[in-house]
Amino acid sequence: KQEVTQIPAALSVPEGENLVLNCSFTDSAIYNLQWFRQDPGKGLTSLLLIQSSQREQTSGRLNASLDKSSGRSTLYIAASQPGDSATYLCAVTGNQFYFGTGTSLTVIP
Amino acid sequence: DTGVSQDPRHKITKRGQNVTFRCDPISEHNRLYWYRQTLGQGPEFLTYFQNEAQLEKSRLLSDRFSAERPKGSFSTLEIQRTEQGDSAMYLCASSFGGAFSGANVLTFGAGSRLTVL
Numbered sequence: 001k002q003e004v005t006q007i008p009a010a011l012s013v014p015e016g017e018n019l020v021l022n023c024s025f026t027d028s029a030i031y032n033l034q035w036f037r038q039d040p041g042k043g044l045t046s047l048l049l050i051q052s053s054q055r056e057q058t059s060g061r062l063n064a065s066l067d068k069s070s071g072r073s074t075l076y077i078a079a080s081q082p083g084d085s086a087t088y089l090c091a092v093t094g095n096q097f098y099f100g101t102g103t104s105l106t107v108i109p
Numbered sequence: 110d111t112g113v114s115q116d117p118r119h120k121i122t123k124r125g126q127n128v129t130f131r132c133d134p135i136s137e138h139n140r141l142y143w144y145r146q147t148l149g150q151g152p153e154f155l156t157y158f159q160n161e162a163q164l165e166k167s168r169l170l171s172d173r174f175s176a177e178r179p180k181g182s183f184s185t186l187e188i189q190r191t192e193q194g195d196s197a198m199y200l201c202a203s204s205f206g207g208a209f210s211g212a213n214v215l216t217f218g219a220g221s222r223l224t225v226l
Binding site: 004006031032034036041042043044045046049089091093096097098099100101102 | 113115142144149150151152153154157165198200202213214215216217218219220222
């Protein structure tokens with residue numbers, strides 16, 4: 001069974017700092033990897049999707065990379081803002097979507 | 110089409126009662142997923158449909174849980190004889206093409222929060 005791990009579980013940074021969130025998965029036979037943002041008590045909002053044939057995707061201040069062979073993905077957030085405070089989840093697709101437990105990010109003004 | 114809709118957003122019920130949640134996916138999406146999420150955890154897979162066919166059910170989905178998607182459009186998730194351990198956020202998501210499609214983007218609804226007293 002696919003296991004997805006996200007490190008760190010929580011992160012607190014001052015505004016303006018660049019940061020990296022990590023996602024690792026045990027089975028490299030995936031079709032894609034998706035990063036989501038979740039605000040407290042809300043549903044999940046898709047941020048980036050990386051297909052298995054791709055190495056990275058960028059959207060604004062976000063950049064996600066994928067290394068299938070090592071079972072790792074990173075989400076890079078540049079010039080963090082207080083509005084970035086949320087929980088970030090990664091999900092990999094095999095037979096269905098497998099989620100990590102998330103990284104709770106707090107950006108301090 | 111404004112996205113995936115879930116109803117109700119919040120449900121408080123007494124233990125032993127039955128509850129039903131509804132999900133309306135994005136209209137052109139053929140796959141519909143149900144997940145359960147508890148505080149501090151990632152979403153846990155419950156079941157998914159491709160059109161009206163229920164293709165996979167998690168072992169988390171006990172006999173008290175049943176899901177339907179009768180016409181391949183909206184779906185319902187019913188929990189019978191609710192227990193306090195059923196308290197969670199129930200999330201619905203939809204996609205086009207399915208998990209095997211590399212370009213498949215999963216779109217979530219806002220969730221239905223269940224509290225069992």
